[in-house]
Amino acid sequence: MDKRRNIAGTAFVLAVAAATLWVVFRGRDWGEVWAALGRARAGWLAFGAALAGCFIALEALGTCLILRTLGRPTPMAHCLGFSAAGFYFSSITPSATGGQPAQVFYMARRGVPAALGTLDMLLLTVSYQAAAVLLALAAWLFRPGIVPALGVGLGVLLLWSGSVNLLLTAGAAAFLFRPKAARRMGLWVIRLGERLHLLRDPARIREKLEAHLAEYRRGSELLGRRWWLFVLVMGVTVGQLLCQYLIPWTVYRALGLSGAGALQIAATQALVSLAVGALPIPGAVGASEAAFLTAYRNTFGAPLAPAAMVLCRGLSFYLPLAVTGASTALLHLRTRPKSS
Secondary structure, three states, X not given: OOHHHHXXXXXXXXXXXXXXXXXXXXXXXXXXXXXXXXXXXXXXXXXHHHHHHHHHHHHHHHHHHHHHHOOOOOOHHHHHHHHHHHHHHHHOOHHHOOHHHHHHHHHHHXXXXXXXXXXXXXXXHHHHHHHHHHHHHHHHHHOOOHHHHHHHHHHHHHHHHHHHHHHHHHHHHHHHHOHHHXXXXXXXXXXXXXXXXXXXXXXXXXXXXXXXHHHHHHHHHHHHHOHHXXXXXXXXXXXXXXXXXXXXXHHHHHOOOOOOOHHHHHHHHHHHHHHHHOOOOHHHOOHHHHHHHHHOHHHHOOOOHHHHHHHHHHHHHHHHHHHHHHHHHHHHHHOOOOOO
């Protein structure tokens, strides 16, 4: 992986986060914000941090289940490393485009064929996108009062992101269960690279692609016969997303508030996460903070909303970003190819 690009991505996320905080807190009474942060109950914040850890661990569990079904049983510790790398690279690249290639990369370093790693990522993508849309739809159906409270801007983003998610889900499912589509795409990329004179040995690359696709095809056919695996992974993914959606509720309780239930706050977060998820911004930084202040202004109240936003984003994004960044650096060193 390109070290300079990773550092630049992380620096960009932190710079945008700093600019966002400056805009949010400009003209506010910092003493009031610090007082609110100081009053937060440590036990509830620890619960929120544990939920963030469960978010990553449940994706790792999904990977373990898929790889075992594909005939490549992998220790949970290794799957945790893949999941952490996915979170980190998703957070520092636009539209989370770097997460899945990074996971396939580190799987290959651990001996998992790239074809099977790709199948794992496609199945997780289908499950994740489908679960996000289904949970947002459930929030809209069973808590209809939330959508008007989001305002016009977030409402438009919600429709846009929901449509994008459905298209991505359909595309990923097509590649997952239609190996011929994956082969056509791969050959098209090779032909394009050949025309642009970017490939030194197209024939060798084509040969390697066919070998990968043969294994990909076998894995795809196996997944097609094990339909129950998709149901199982969907259940794990729903649990994973609920862990993330409940973090604002732990912050709500940490600030000593009551009145709004866990389901109400989780339903709001399901809609907010879907609304900002398709934006081409690393980690949706800036957009997530602004969306939080809009969606939760009545839940937390104007005086506490900024402090709540800092705690919620800290627990759900910035703390995991730091932990997974360190974990990924360690994984990179441990799986570095030995020089002969």
